[in-house]
Amino acid sequence: DGGITQSPKYLFRKEGQNVTLSCEQNLNHDAMYWYRQDPGQGLRLIYYSQIVNDFQKGDIAEGYSVSREKKESFPLTVTSAQKNPTAFYLCASTHGTGNSPLHFGNGTRLTVT
Amino acid sequence: DAKTTQPTSMDCAEGRAANLPCNHSTISGNEYVYWYRQIHSQGPQYIIHGLKNNETNEMASLIITEDRKSSTLILPHATLRDTAVYYCIVRVYRDDKIIFGKGTRLHILP
Numbered sequence: 001d002g003g004i005t006q007s008p009k010y011l012f013r014k015e016g017q018n019v020t021l022s023c024e025q026n027l028n029h030d031a032m033y034w035y036r037q038d039p040g041q042g043l044r045l046i047y048y049s050q051i052v053n054d055f056q057k058g059d060i061a062e063g064y065s066v067s068r069e070k071k072e073s074f075p076l077t078v079t080s081a082q083k084n085p086t087a088f089y090l091c092a093s094t095h096g097t098g099n100s101p102l103h104f105g106n107g108t109r110l111t112v113t
Numbered sequence: 114d115a116k117t118t119q120p121t122s123m124d125c126a127e128g129r130a131a132n133l134p135c136n137h138s139t140i141s142g143n144e145y146v147y148w149y150r151q152i153h154s155q156g157p158q159y160i161i162h163g164l165k166n167n168e169t170n171e172m173a174s175l176i177i178t179e180d181r182k183s184s185t186l187i188l189p190h191a192t193l194r195d196t197a198v199y200y201c202i203v204r205v206y207r208d209d210k211i212i213f214g215k216g217t218r219l220h221i222l223p
Contacts, residue, residue, distance in 0.1 A: 004156075033211060042200070042215035043157070058210065090156055094211075099145050099164070102211060104156030 002027045006091050006105035013085075013112050021076045021108045023091035030095060032074035033102070036060060037088040046089075049074055078110065085112045116140070117201045122218040131188040133217050135201030138182045145204050146177060148186045150197040151216070157200060160186065196221045 004025045013019045023032065031050050035043040045058030049068040063082025068074055074093075078085045088109050092102040118136045125131040137146065145164050149157040161168055161175045163184075168175045174187040188195055200216040 006156075035213070043213040045210065045212060048210065056210075059212070088154070092156075092211075099162065101147060101159040101162060102149070102157075103159070106156045107154070109154075 004091055004093055004103055004105035006089075006108050008108060009106070011108055011110045013110070015112055016080045017112075018080060019078050019085075019110065019112075021078065021089055021091075021110070023074045023076065023105060025072055025074075025091075025093045025103070027093060027103060028071070029093035029103070030071070031093060032068070033092040033094075034058075034064075034066065034074070034076045035090040035092065037090060037107075043090060046076065078112075085110060116144075116203045116212065117214050119199070119201055119214060119217045121215070122220065124220045124222055125188075125191045126222050127193060128190055131186075131191040131195065131219060131221070133186040133188075133199050133201075133219065134183065135186070136183050137201070137203050140181050140203050146175065146181075146184050147202050147204055148173070148175065149200045149202070149213075150195075151200065152197045160199075191219075191221045193221050193223060195219065 007022045033048045034046040037043050044060050046064050047066040049055035055066050055068050065077045088107050090107045091105045094100050094102045145162050147162040148160040151157040161173050163175045177184045198216040198218050200213050
């Protein structure tokens with residue numbers, strides 16, 4: 001079945017450590033997105049990528065980094081510079097053309113202590 | 114900032130139609146209206162989208178006003194499983210940046 005896989009579902013890290021969240025899609029989608037969600041809040045855009053080897057900052061990119069070396073993969077690194085990294089992280093993808101909807105993964109819940 | 118405004122929360126009795134409004138007064142001619150919903154601790158799920166005409170699928174109906182400045186998502190016979198946060202967004206045909214607001218928390222009452 002086609003879809004988006006985020007792993008792991010739960011992730012625990014110590015403060016000061018970088019951590020990378022995985023996002024893989026087999027939908028042959030061109031565009032991929034990372035969102036952050038805090039309790040009781042909506043989704044905030046971190047980074048997005050329309051094509052391989054290219055990506056743009058969203059509204060809250062500080063303290064995060066991404067790469068897009070393959071069409072199907074868009075990993076997110078939460079660096080030690082991110083002041084409040086504990087959150088629910090969601091990855092999504094969509095075709096770059098046409099009026100196609102976003103498809104979301106089931107998220108990674110990151111806890112930093 | 115999000116281009117849409119929605120009520121923070123709504124209640125609906127089980128079995129009744131749930132009508133969720135969305136205001137997008139600054140929408141441009143090439144922007145689609147999309148609806149998603151998110152059940153607790155899961156990724157958002159696509160429901161429906163439209164440009165000008167009203168749309169219906171197996172999940173819901175979307176009514177867009179003639180001036181396109183607002184829309185309503187209709188869940189015809191709400192069940193307890195429809196309890197979720199519903200997001201309305203607008204998006205151009207090939208928009209890079211897809212922004213979500215805070216959505217509407219819908220409570221279905223037994």
